[in-house]
Amino acid sequence: MYADRVAVKGRRSGRGRGRAAGGRRARAAGAAARGRRVTLKDVAAALGVAPSTVSNAYNRPDQLSAELRERILATAEAMGYQGPDPAARSLRRGVSNAIGVVYPSELSYAFTDPAAALFIEGIALEAEQAGYALMLIGTPPRDEASLAPVRTANVDGVVVHCFADGDPHFDEVLARGLPAVMVDNTGVDGVPHVAIDDEGGAREAAAHLLRRGHRRLGVISMDLALDARRGVAGPERVAAASYAAVRARLAGYRAAAEAAGLDWERDVVVYECPENVPEEGARAAAALLELLPRPAGILAMSDQLAFGALAHAQEAGLAVPDEVAVVGFDDLPSARRTTPPLTTVHQPTVEKGRWAARLLIAQLRGERAEGSVVLPTHLVVRESA
Amino acid sequence: MYADRVAVKGRRSGRGRGRAAGGRRARAAGAAARGRRVTLKDVAAALGVAPSTVSNAYNRPDQLSAELRERILATAEAMGYQGPDPAARSLRRGVSNAIGVVYPSELSYAFTDPAAALFIEGIALEAEQAGYALMLIGTPPRDEASLAPVRTANVDGVVVHCFADGDPHFDEVLARGLPAVMVDNTGVDGVPHVAIDDEGGAREAAAHLLRRGHRRLGVISMDLALDARRGVAGPERVAAASYAAVRARLAGYRAAAEAAGLDWERDVVVYECPENVPEEGARAAAALLELLPRPAGILAMSDQLAFGALAHAQEAGLAVPDEVAVVGFDDLPSARRTTPPLTTVHQPTVEKGRWAARLLIAQLRGERAEGSVVLPTHLVVRESA
């Protein structure tokens, strides 16, 4: 893609893998290695001690004298021993010291929303403190012939985020039988769950708009089902939304609309965006603002979509909030920097990640697990509505 | 933290790990399992076939009849067999199907900059397509007694991002002897490297400001060394910056300043921020704008810092760009939404991640590896300067 704009300096043949039959990367190091990889056994043999003693030098410093330990570590280094092989260690111990974060569809999709990064930040915060690495696992289109990444990933447990009901990958993840925590999903019996008050936040957002006199609302929605579409969604599709969080937000919008005396199907139009990016939000806003009567109050289901709506308004020369009012959802850090600053529903995204990790780690430790956790949301009123 | 604002629904004892001595999670499933975990061997025994045949059913569908394969898979499922154990598989095959992304310091720090998320998105894009999962590995403060995460993580190779020269973790990563790719680091012999044209981008940024007549510049810098500090940095500290990318950007600023006849030490003041967040940028801007003569041209070394500078200007009632001009670095998606929209140096962040992953995957496949790659940057002129 960038080939023509890229400077490639130097060029040498790769080091290859140098794999002996059935072995791992071979290393040319130490006397013990004749093309073979140096193992713990080699180190033990070189020193005339038992393998278990070398193992203890790494894993249980208190089991041997500091002096012997030093000698072992020094010899190991001199021989080019890399330390205990993670796979062997993991097989033997029955533990990998990694937790998995499973996302629907392609992995990269997890990053198109900045909120996802904040969520993972939260997981990382807790995981690292507890000594776990983080494995990001996608669920790309299935290939019958090979094992799905979710089946081959060596993790002690998983955080499962934002799956659509009925997504076949979902069952596959659960089938693995690993300790798990769900986030923003439809609940599954026996699996701890972390969510936010989607409905309450959405209700507040809509109520805010309605209080200002809007009698017709446009909703810019994230995708409503696995077959993501673009355009105004009919009542059946809206009612059957496959994502728990989307469903809850729609329910909140609806509750507020009906409380204000609006008719949900007549006065509120829902536009579905196939991807959660500003460009789609802009398209949606453009389409909504052409309707008659015009919905001058816009409820975007994410800040990303709201950013697009704001950009469209600016481009179309519409004054915000006077000609169009926009409310987002998420309260990304950048929401306060838009023009005008975005009124939006705040959710504690980092904290959501922390809770998910905590609940998972508690399970891994065999501790009593909390049940489901619902974190609060609240409307942050800035200037876009 | 949120305890008082959180609703906890339900509460039951965790499922624990149910581990048999030396074993993994026990499963109550199928006739074969008496408190023991179901293994491939159990499935083979139940069907009266060899373990290798069951293995082939999962790994080499072409090695057995479709009918037998179906029978095996069905029996496996009925018995509650989860599929080949990842650790055992990894040990036997010598491969983990995961690539690691190693960050300096705490893992969560990788996410405080949105650019990091974009970078990882790029890695994810390539990794997933090639069938790899992504392992995020932090380098938290060392604990002598236990193995660093980077040593226990079972990955086939690593992308090493943004380490300071002399960071002890750096050697530890390399010592593992895994195939590696460096990104935005000081180069290491024999290790492919991906970088961007930091110096060129910085030079353009500074030249743009100088062209508009500024004779005194303020630089808002990311941390200059492992002992991150806050405040104006002396010339020695500036000259000795530990991060390759920071050094290159400073060099670019300097080259432009000197080309315009400025004296680097007298006319350009460098303010160091200990963290790459908007709040620090705001503090830095506040401090810089109090200096006399006032540096009304500000070069922020990241968009995050520039966002803070913009926020400070707004708060202080300073007109941008007339009273203060600000140029960022990164061109985050949200840079176009600030007030006023941010003039900044664009770097192809996602593409940087893709290149890093490609170079690593090429090595893993034993393909000839490219040498170092330098991606272009360019100034995007918006309204803040």
Added chain:
DNA sequence: CTGAAAGCGCTTACAG
């Protein structure tokens, strides 16, 4: 197309 055998590299009770 199927099976018996060997071994990947380590850690853990346990006995001394």
Added chain:
DNA sequence: CTGAAAGCGCTTACAG
């Protein structure tokens, strides 16, 4: 404080 033994669960040539 040290060592011998057993075994974690799987995959891979290889022979039939």
